[in-house]
Structure formats: structure tokens, C-alpha cells
Amino acid sequence: MRLVIDTNRLALQPGESVAPLRTFLSASRANQAVLTDYAGMEAYKGGSIEGLMRSMSILVDFPDQVIVWTRTRTISGLRGRTAGLQRRLIDENDTRNFHRYLAKLRLVEQGHAGHRREIEEWVKESREHIDETLLGGVDQVREAINDIAKSHSKAERTAIRNGVGYTPEFIDRTTKSILQIVVNLFHHHPDVKKLPPLQEIPNTLIFRYGLCAYLWALDWAANGGAGDAKADKLRNDVVDLSFASYATFFDGLLSKDEKVRRIHQQARIWLIHKFDCDLPSRYGYIPIT
Numbered sequence: 001m002r003l004v005i006d007t008n009r010l011a012l013q014p015g016e017s018v019a020p021l022r023t024f025l026s027a028s029r030a031n032q033a034v035l036t037d038y039a040g041m042e043a044y045k046g047g048s049i050e051g052l053m054r055s056m057s058i059l060v061d062f063p064d065q066v067i068v069w070t071r072t073r074t075i076s077g078l079r080g081r082t083a084g085l086q087r088r089l090i091d092e093n094d095t096r097n098f099h100r101y102l103a104k105l106r107l108v109e110q111g112h113a114g115h116r117r118e119i120e121e122w123v124k125e126s127r128e129h130i131d132e133t134l135l136g137g138v139d140q141v142r143e144a145i146n147d148i149a150k151s152h153s154k155a156e157r158t159a160i161r162n163g164v165g166y167t168p169e170f171i172d173r174t175t176k177s178i179l180q181i182v183v184n185l186f187h188h189h190p191d192v193k194k195l196p197p198l199q200e201i202p203n204t205l206i207f208r209y210g211l212c213a214y215l216w217a218l219d220w221a222a223n224g225g226a227g228d229a230k231a232d233k234l235r236n237d238v239v240d241l242s243f244a245s246y247a248t249f250f251d252g253l254l255s256k257d258e259k260v261r262r263i264h265q266q267a268r269i270w271l272i273h274k275f276d277c278d279l280p281s282r283y284g285y286i287p288i289t
Contacts, residue, residue: 001024001028001030001031001032001251001252002031002032002034002250002251003024003031003032003034003247003250003251003252003253003254004034004036004069004243004246004247004250004252004253004254005021005033005034005035005036005039005254006039006240006243006255006256006257006260007038007039007042007043007055007243008255008256008257009021009254009255009256010039010043010055010056010058010059011054011055011057011058012057012058013256019058020254021058021059021254022058022061024254025058025061025062025065029064029065031065032065032066032067033059033062033065033066033067033254034067034069034246034247034250035059035067035068035069035098036069036072036242036243036246037069037071037072038072038239038242038243040052043056050109052105052119053105053106053109056102056105059098059102060102063098063099063102064099066095066098067090067095068090068091068094068095068098069089069090069091069246070088070089070091071091072205073191074191075088075089075205076189076191076192076205076206077189077191077192077193078204078205079196079197079200079204080196080200080201080202080203080204080207081200081203082200082203085203085249086249086250089249104118141234141235141238142229142234144217145217145220145221145225146221146225148214148217148218148220148221149220149221149222149224149225152170152218152221152222156170157221160218160219160221160222161222161223163266174214174218177214178210178211178214179201181210181214182201182206182207182210182211183195183201185206185209185210186201186204186206189206192206202271205245205246205249208245208248208249208267208271209241209242209245211245211267211270211271212241212244212245212248212263212264212267213238213241215263215267215270216237216238216241216244216259216263219259219263237259240257240259240260241260241263243255243260243264244260244261244263244264244267245267247264248264248268248271252264
């Protein structure tokens with residue numbers, strides 16, 4: 001089993017006697033932890049090598065059971081061909097040499113300036129990509145959530161909140177909205193040269209992130225909107241959605257965040273039951289706005 005690991009599950013958390021990640025990896029050598037670039041970036045928040053080492057304290061005991069995710073920026077520009085999909089998401093070189101990465105961290109911890117600069121440059125690049133391509137202004141995010149809330153009836157918001165009672169009309173309208181948003185994300189992404197064939201779009205990272213973001217916005221809308229939500233909360237939520245979307249390509253997600261787990265499960269359901277149709281014949285051309 002391959003699980004994407006949220007940053008909050010890399011190490012033992014305060015108040016916990018057992019680390020779920022250690023339990024998972026200890027259960028079977030066939031179990032593998034998928035480590036994304038954002039998990040590494042979050043672990044290095046604040047520039048503390050000591051904090052990064054603490055985050056790697058469990059994986060240090062299981063280096064051969066770690067899969068390293070190809071950089072998000074690279075994956076964002078890939079098409080969604082089904083053949084070899086999961087393989088394309090894995091950085092085989094970094095996965096094979098993960099034990100060397102851990103050794104490099106030990107050298108940085110001991111004062112090796114060159115390796116520190118290398119790690120800092122990687123973190124800077126990752127943060128810039130997420131800020132530029134995944135995170136909009138908080139006010140825009142808040143406005144989008146409130147617009148979605150207004151576009152649904154009270155009955156629909158109740159159905160969203162309860163997770164049952166979706167009408168065919170609601171599903172069709174929501175599907176079209178998701179596709180419209182995703183196509184616009186493709187159009188404005190700096191690493192996308194051209195729009196993938198419509199039937200491949202559900203297998204792209206941009207689509208799955210857009211799907212999770214829309215489901216997250218629906219969740220906010222069903223629970224009164226985001227009018228009073230703090231900016232930091234919205235921003236952190238948007239970033240956390242990366243883990244929910246990454247995990248749809250593997251066997252699941254290991255996260256402490258209940259909302260992220262819920263959005264991830266909802267996304268898997270939509271991918272299986274709502275986007276298994278022939279998209280081109282059903283929805284045709286989706287215009288870019």
C-alpha cells in the first residue's frame with residue numbers, strides 16, 4: 001500500500017504515544033510512504049534543519065520504504081495518459097537515493113554550508129511555485145466560496161453538508177463548474193504548453209487539485225460561507241488541499257486533519273462515479289475565460 005504522508009503525520013505528535021506512520025511502515029515492508037515536495041517544504045518551515053531532521057525521524061528507520069514524489073512544478077505540466085500514470089509521478093532517482101538525502105541532512109545539521117544552500121534554494125523554488133500557481137489572494141478565495149454558496153439552494157447545501165441526496169442536475173452543474181475552473185487553471189499555468197485532450201484531464205494534477213479545491217469550497221459554502229474565516233485559516237486550507245489531491249493518485253492519505261481526509265475521500269468518489277463518463281461527448285468544448 002502506498003500512502004501520501006501529510007506533514008502533520010511525519011513525526012510523533014504531542015500527546016500521542018504511537019506514531020501512525022511508524023505503525024504503517026512497520027506493518028509490512030510492502031507499505032510505502034509517498035513523500036511530496038510540499039511535505040518537505042513544510043517540514044523545513046522557519047529554516048530549521050533541526051525541525052526538518054525531527055520530521056524525518058521515522059523515515060530514517062525506513063529509507064527503503066519511501067517514495068519521493070516528482071516535483072509538483074514538473075508534474076503540473078504533464079499530460080494525463082492512463083498508461084504509466086503513477087510511475088510518472090515518482091522521482092525514481094530521488095527515491096533510490098533517499099538514504100543519501102538523509103545523510104546530506106546530517107551534514108547540514110553539522111554545519112555544511114553548501115548543502116544548506118541547496119536545501120534553501122529548493123524550498124524557495126517550491127514556495128514560489130505554490131504561491132504563484134496554487135494560492136490566489138485570500139480575498140479572492142473568500143469571494144469564490146461565497147459565490148458558490150449563493151449559487152446553491154438551501155436543499156443543495158444541506159445535501160452537501162450531509163454527503164447524500166445529490167440530484168442529477170446538481171451533479172451535472174457541479175461537474176461543468178469544476179471543468180470550467182480546471183480548464184482556466186490550465187490556461188493560466190506557466191508550465192502548461194497546451195490543454196490536454198479532455199479525456200485525459202481527470203488524470204492530471206491540475207484537475208485533481210481543482211477538484212479538491214472546489215469540493216473544499218462547497219464544504220465551506222454548505223456550512224455558512226467564509227465571511228468570518230481568518231485569512232491564515234483559508235490560506236492553510238488551500239495549501240493542505242495539495243495533500244488531498246496528491247493522494248488520489250495512490251492508495252490513500254495519512255493525515256491528522258479530518259477535513260483534508262474528508263475532501264480526499266469525496267474527491268475519490270467524484271473521480272470514480274462522476275468523471276468516469278466520456279467527457280468530450282457529454283460536455284464538449286469547455287471555453288477558457
